[in-house]
Amino acid sequence: MSKVTVIIDGREIKAPAGRKLLWVALENGIYIPNLCAVEEYARPPASCRLCFVQVEGREKPVTSCTLPAADGLAVQTRSPRVDRLVRTAFELLLSDHRLQCASCPANRACELQKIARERKLKLRYGRFPYLQREPAPDDSPQTFAFDPSRCVLCGRCIWADQEVAKIGAIGFSRRGINRSVTTFKDVALAESPCNECGLCVKACPVGALYFKKTAESK
Ligand code: SF4
Ligand code: SF4
Incomplete structure (x- = not known):
């Protein structure tokens, strides 16, 4: 699989093209909350709604378990919108x-x-x-x-x-x-x-x- 360069929280990271960003981040010591993620899923259910990241150039946060690594993809694991979504999903789970x-x-x-x-x-x-x-x-x-x-x-x-x-x-x-x-x-x-x-x-x-x-x- 060819390698691409993604940027997570300002860090340039080499990753296999298409590898889901959640796993790229976790493998490189960058924590993204997750509960339902399983590496082997061909189509992740993205049901826990906890692994949101902010993608540069996109308005709405996206789930990192479904986001394929592509050359130049730049994401932030934290933003006010990401934090709001994660907090709400977490509080709903606890309820x-x-x-x-x-x-x-x-x-x-x-x-x-x-x-x-x-x-x-x-x-x-x-x-x-x-x-x-x-x-x-x-x-x-x-x-x-x-x-x-x-x-x-x-x-x-x-x-x-x-x-x-x-x-x-x-x-x-x-x-x-x-x-x-x-x-x-x-x-x-x-x-x-x-x-x-x-x-x-x-x-x-x-x-x-x-x-x-x-x-x-x-
Ligand atoms: S939290 Fe519930 S659905 Fe998840 S592994 Fe445990 S028993 Fe299964
Ligand atoms: S009771 Fe506490 S330790 Fe047990 S599953 Fe819930 S949060 Fe985790």
Whole structure:
């Protein structure tokens, strides 16, 4: 693949032509918040709305997970518009998230905590009050459990299950506010085709999927 030069926050960086800017930035030590990004996606869903950058010459920020590297492409990872979009997306995510970091299995290894730290965002309910839906957890598997009240709907577990493990035990169901990760026909994970390979747990960026044994925990 031919190389191009992109400019991120004023830094000239060589990158393979067409490589998505999010990965170019992360590989070069430039942090851009993200939750749903998976490098192998041919068509990234761009659903978490956190990886916006400001492209020189374009009015509106664009998602860096969908932005191909091209020669001379110049972006800023921060701008007032980018920061506003990221803050709103983050606050909306939190409004449907049970925030109890101290007792969460992902505490200190959680992407939400990292985003808050990197972007100086508050990890607490703000403009959008907590919805308090708190759907029931599923701890039917022997080795792991799923607590949907901590799920950020990033889809990484589904990618791991369907594209890496090739099992197809889980998927998204329903739309809008009721969108959730479920098994086919909503059966418990232990009654689904899940073989407990654990790839979905390792792919989860927060504490929604977690191993039961601390020795195996992330
Ligand atoms: S998933 Fe992250 S932000 Fe949410 S409670 Fe757990 S540690 Fe805190
Ligand atoms: S369970 Fe984890 S990996 Fe799966 S969609 Fe929710 S947050 Fe993402």
